[in-house]
Amino acid sequence: xxxxxxxxxxxxxxxxxxxxxxxxxxxxxxxxxxxxxxxxxxxxxxxxxxxxxxxxxxxxxxxxxxxxxxxxxxxxxxxxxxxxxxxxxxxxxxxxxxxxxxxxxxxxxxxxxxx
Amino acid sequence: xxxxxxxxxxxxxxxxxxxxxxxxxxxxxxxxxxxxxxxxxxxxxxxxxxxxxxxxxxxxxxxxxxxxxxxxxxxxxxxxxxxxxxxxxxxxxxxxxxxxxxxxxxxxxxx
Numbered sequence: 001x002x003x004x005x006x007x008x009x010x011x012x013x014x015x016x017x018x019x020x021x022x023x024x025x026x027x028x029x030x031x032x033x034x035x036x037x038x039x040x041x042x043x044x045x046x047x048x049x050x051x052x053x054x055x056x057x058x059x060x061x062x063x064x065x066x067x068x069x070x071x072x073x074x075x076x077x078x079x080x081x082x083x084x085x086x087x088x089x090x091x092x093x094x095x096x097x098x099x100x101x102x103x104x105x106x107x108x109x110x111x112x113x114x115x
Numbered sequence: 116x117x118x119x120x121x122x123x124x125x126x127x128x129x130x131x132x133x134x135x136x137x138x139x140x141x142x143x144x145x146x147x148x149x150x151x152x153x154x155x156x157x158x159x160x161x162x163x164x165x166x167x168x169x170x171x172x173x174x175x176x177x178x179x180x181x182x183x184x185x186x187x188x189x190x191x192x193x194x195x196x197x198x199x200x201x202x203x204x205x206x207x208x209x210x211x212x213x214x215x216x217x218x219x220x221x222x223x224x225x226x
Contacts, residue, residue, distance in 0.1 A: 048212065
């Protein structure tokens, strides 16, 4: 049973380009969470999605960032017109359910570097 | 407002015991989770306290006191592989499963 799969593991983008990060949850999991981690800091919640629905995007910047979790395929976190401040590790976590579930399974993360 | 405090770093020798304290101030508190992260890799779940008291899982134990808004993670018989960052993460009633992480505690185990 494969764990949470994120790709790419490392992504380099020039300022102004788009970054697209993918997350395939564990088999049987229908809830996906995206977190961002800056160096020497904890993970900050960005967005929570279920299949075809955004449940909570309170931690996601209003501009340039978007997320989706289509009926088929992985969840995608999209960052348009990247800036240096977007450089961070982006982690995806999945769980079989939302409320009441107390354990999240994390992927290895995508390290985004904006040059 | 919401706040979460942990020590930034703890150093100990192999075989020792380390306690990582976590104090929190948050509304809608449901329980407290602990995660371990090695070198910026995938955070892994260690334990969850939904009730007051001590939860033991092998060499690691976690404690919660709701009345004191306080918890701790106890690492016993420290091994070199325990060198990592440890995060306490409150679980909130209205959070739909999302976690609120603190800045974490870097545990350094020395020979």
